[in-house]
């Protein structure tokens with residue numbers, strides 16, 4: 384790679400934080416001159432941002448190719464017919480960017496490519512002998528997000544690597560899924576991300592088995608629970624909830640007057656008991672309009688995804704609907720409900736026999752309400768949102784909470800698309816079979832932001848060597864002279880010959896400006912070449928990650944670079960081998 388000169392580089396840095404940027408990655412990618420906003424959730428990558436993107440893409444490509452997946456490139460422009468076939472033209476909602484061409488044919492800009500890829504292979508991937516086959520691409524995706532924000536974390540046009548596997552059995556799918564999961568872990572590691580694979584919900588895409596790869600960061604939108612003792616972690620949207628409601632001493636059904644008590648917190652305070660001894664009610668209806676009262680431990684929240692899994696079409700009632708059926712918000716309980724109301728309860732409540740719960744009368748609660756004796760539970764299920772403090776479902780340890788950025792996700796789709804779109808192959812007996820499919824997505828541009836989110840300080844970005852826009856920045860303190868400038872050039876040439884990507888800050892700016900920009904942009908290694916240093920026979924070498932600066936004799940540095948050039952030549956070894 385040729386040397387980059389800062390005097391020529393299009394990387395307009397900003398001294399101040401842009402007004403609408405809330406989180407570190409958004410601010411710093413703008414300030415470091417790596418990208419610019421074009422429209423809400425739409426960005427242009429400038430040369431440095433593009434370079435980092437290309438490095439992430441190369442890592443992704445390398446890991447995909449290693450699994451045997453083959454790269455293709457599908458159009459972003461997708462005909463509506465395919466989406467009608469899968470049923471998602473109607474299901475996808477307003478996130479799908481739709482339009483008509485001049486002949487009035489419906490199109491969308493692809494938010495994902497299950498339809499296209501299934502249509503692609505259905506007539507030509509015919510024999511079981513060709514399976515499994517996995518195809519992938521790296522491409523722009525379009526989603527009209529309701530709230531594009533946080534820069535590249537949630538944008539409307541973003542770059543994704545999406546892969547699709549076609550398997551002939553569940554076992555074969557599991558194998559591909561496991562290989563992809565390993566590749567996804569490798570991608571995170573190589574990008575320098577601190578991450579956890581987590582149990583997740585499959586949402587819009589369909590299928591059941593799925594894992595999200597979460598880069599741990601406070602700026603992340605996902606709430607996670609993680610086990611300190613085993614590798615288990617889950618998105619709180621999806622994780623199983625195992626908690627411990629506590630039994631209140633009153634076991635006979637006893638009505639208590641609770642004036643003004645309308646929340647769990649006020650109920651617990653009124654009775655002087657922990658929230659874990661109370662039971663919370665939530666009322667909704669199913670797809671047929673049948674009303675359900677759901678009961679969960681008082682210190683937890685209802686997980687509506689789980690509720691919908693138990694009760695298809697589940698939707699919470701509005702305050703008006705509650706009033707219509709005569710249920711007093713704030714005092715709802717399972718004893719004496721109207722006949723037609725069904726009862727579902729969180730499994731964790733099996734641990735207590737006497738519930739402290741609403742009495743279906745404003746200003747009254749029951750203590751000692753006992754399932755089986757005082758009321759009937761029609762269905763028991765896991766209904767609560769898991770939270771820190773709950774038990775790990777694998778080992779029982781108490782879990783802690785943190786936030787994460789979903790950088791990638793793997794799904795087992797099964798036959799969802801092959802059935803709706805009629806995609807079959809011929810098995811060993813010559814019989815038509817539906818493909819068993821998997822799909823696997825990496826948010827490439829979101830990964831870029833996640834890396835910055837995890838690698839920054841008050842001065843700017845701290846790129847890991849593996850994805851840095853260049854490895855070493857040589858900073859001559861004077862330019863155009865015949866002493867410092869030629870030495871800086873020589874050093875840059877030697878580093879380049881050793882396989883490193885080098886930037887020379889040959890701008891006529893003051894040293895302070897150059898140092899600030901170097902830290903803001905985040906070059907992993909900075910080598911200052913100045914007159915005084917050279918007089919003393921030294922370069923000043925700084926490692927951005929540690930902030931450590933030291934003088935190294937010029938001859939010694941050249942020797943170490945020469946040794947490095949004979950060795951692994953891996954940029955990620957450069958700091959350890961040459962500088963430390």
Ligand code: ATP
Nearest residue numbers: 535536537538541543789790791792824825826829
């Ligand atoms: P989210 O839940 O964050 O909306 P998703 O689950 O809908 O994401 P997938 O369909 O799984 O996303 O897409 C695969 C990957 O694409 C995600 O793991 C994420 O890294 C990335 N991605 C999805 N939506 C966006 C977006 N709006 N901006 C940037 N990257 C995105």
Ligand code: MG
Nearest residue numbers: 595789791792
């Ligand atoms: Mg996802």
